[in-house]
Amino acid sequence: MQQQETAILIASIILIVLVVLIIFLFLIFQKRKNSLLEQQAAAKKAFEKALAETQIEIREETLRNISWELHDNIGQLLTLAKIQVNIAQDDPERLPEVTDTISKSLKELRALSKLINPDAIKNLSLTEALSLEIERFNRLQFIAATMNVEGELRLIDGKAEIIIFRILQEFFSNTIKHSKADELNVLVHYKTDRLEIKARDNGIGFNQHTASPRQGIGLLNMQSRGKLINAVVKLHSREGEGTAILLTYYYKKPIAGMEA
Structure with missing residues (x-):
């Protein structure tokens, strides 16, 4: 009888320990789950x-481009057309020059309208948006810029496309403003599991080990943006050998904070 009571007592103790252990593990699991949810929420935010x-930076860059084109490009063409009209009043044979200048102005305005129309930009694919930049x-x-597209085009998350476009836009802007390059080559390669974009200029380049704060911050900005969509951004440059960027984006990796 005493042995039976002892067995029941031991069994009860074991049961209590198991219940306590299960509750403890459940609490740990719940705490980790809540922590993970908080991290995901913070990442999403x-x-x-x-x-x-x-998006704001792209819009501001677009407005700067529009302002520049209106003032320094289309404005100059219209000013030239006005001068040619005055000349053609005394020399009618110069009228074809006026027509040609006005035609160029209209062509520039049509190209500019693509930038002004937000719906048109919003509905562009990544390659179409990059192509517009190269054309401009x-x-x-x-x-002198070129762009080649290889592989079968893949649909990419719209938010990821915006981030990728801004990273490349920043590289293009640095190339035009600071590199003193006269050539820019872009390769967009849609591979089976990833998208690779390589862009290279033939400018003066720089020493990555002694880069200026501006160059360092620019690279960090591009890399941090890439991390948001689980993309890898690498920059390579040498003095006198130009600068190149390689962006690798994997299709199946979820965007930060967007995991199921």
Whole structure:
């Protein structure tokens, strides 16, 4: 009888220990789950904030481009047309020059309208948006630029496309403003599991080990933006050998804070 009571007591103790252990493990699991949910929420919030900032930066860059084109490009063409009209009043044979200048102005205005229309920009794919940038560089003779697309085009998350476009736009801007390059080559390669974008200029380059704060911050900005969409951004440059960027984006990796 005493042995039976002892067995029951031991069994009860074991049961209590198991219950306590299960409750303890459940609490740990719940705490980790809550912590993970908080991290995901924070990551999502950070991503949405970065996305909003990126959209604002793209809009500001677009407005700067529009302002520049209106003032220094289309404005100059219309001023030239006005001068040609005055000359043509005394020399009618110069009228074809006026027609040609006005035609160029209309062409520039049509190209500019693509930038002004937010719906048009919003509905562009990544390659179409990059192509517009390349066309603009060549049209305004900023730099001799080329873009090649390889592989079968893949649908990419719209938010990721915005981040990728801004990273490359920042690289292009640095190339035109600081590199003293006259050539820019861009390769967009859609591979089976990832998108690779390589851009290279033939400018003066710089020493990455002794880079200026501006260059260092620029690279960190591009890399931090890439991390938001689980993309890898690498910059390579040497003095006298130009600068290149390699962006690798994996299709199946979830965006930060967007995990199921």
